[in-house]
Amino acid sequence: MQIKNFMVDKSLKELTKHHTVVLPFACYETTIKQNINSYIPLHWHDEFQFVHVVKGEAIFQINEENIFVQEGEGLFINSGCLHMAKDRNDSDCTYICLNVSPSFVLSQELYTTFVKPYYQATNIPFLFLDPKELWANSILCYILKINEMIKQNSPFYEIDVSLHLTLIWKNLIMNGIELEYEQSVVVKSNRMKQMLNWIHLHFSEKILLDDIARAGQLSRSECCRYFNRILKTTPLNYVTDYRIQKSLILLQQPESNVTEVAFQVGFNSTSYFIDKFRKSMNLTPLAYKKLKIPELL
Structure with missing residues (x-):
């Protein structure tokens, strides 16, 4: 599902509901130039966002930084971070966007230890997902699998998605980044x-x-x-x-x-x-x- 004109509130917080009927997540394919502005305007949301570029190339701005992302690569964008995206070189850039509530990636018992410190960390507005890195490549593959599961809408696919989200988060925190808070x-x-x-x-x-x-x-x-x-x-x-x-x-x-x-x-x-x-x-x-x-x- 392409969101061509997503709504934001006055603080630029996105108002799109990033969830299905059952689960607090959303996964959809976005072609940047199909947005009403021909780019993805500046916005933020509480959900974590995982991006996998499947066609072309784009420049993502996250807070103060510009990041070049091309086909096969991706990003993790942390909760609450301002971000936008523009197509690069008229490449008709398309990416899979996976948004998930921080409270859903792991069970409540594990949330305080393994999730909360990451969305509170001020030194991780984003992580670049380089397919040459094993942990990042695993995340990119799981994003593709989740997208296919949602398209197929097979029985109990929600359970499979939940399992894959757990594996995505495990690979994310396995990269060993030191957390900071300022x-x-x-x-x-x-x-x-x-x-x-x-x-x-x-x-x-x-x-x-x-x-x-x-x-x-x-x-x-x-x-x-x-x-x-x-x-x-x-x-x-x-x-x-x-x-x-x-x-x-x-x-x-x-x-x-x-x-x-x-x-x-x-x-x-x-x-x-x-x-x-x-x-x-x-x-x-x-x-x-x-x-x-x-x-x-």
Whole structure:
């Protein structure tokens, strides 16, 4: 199942329910360019995420780092970490995404000792799954098996999935990484999420740099450093990009027009909206609207 327009709340926490009727996990194939934004926007969730790239190549950003992942490779993305993904070299990148609640990977009796320390560790926002490493290759193989089990929907497949998740976690913690916890890292992450949350609540209003900095309890200069370090952009450029993201859904409504959409998402000038939209999407808002609603032609 491809999630083409997953919803996030105001703090960028993904709202997609990552579970089946019975179990707290989800496994689906994602083709990056099929997302409404043509990339996977920045978001986070409580679940662990395992990624196995089965076609093409992509750049994943996880917190402050960019990671190149190509066919046959994968990632473990820790709970609560901001992440996004973009196709690389028009490769039509597709990956299997396995999301699982931390409380489900092992039994309750083992959770405190073997799971909780890992999602609390501040030095493991992600792990690269290199198929040349035995432990990582095992995880990648188990992801493929789980995906097939879910597709086949055979009797008692949930039990088999549960067993494979246990083996995935065993291989993950067998690699011997030393766990670290720094309160300052947690504080920085929370401040970033607070600023993003404020922007997503107020994107349709007039926004000043002072407003964003205040939301993160930071000075203007420190606020800019946070955005530059983590998102590789300025706070106000992020606001513009987010407004354009929000406009995509509105433009696909047959009754909408470009001027109305511009003001709905916080632009105070239609011409400025058109200019920024063209630079971001390589076409005008009206051309995008006609592309998505062919009957308007």
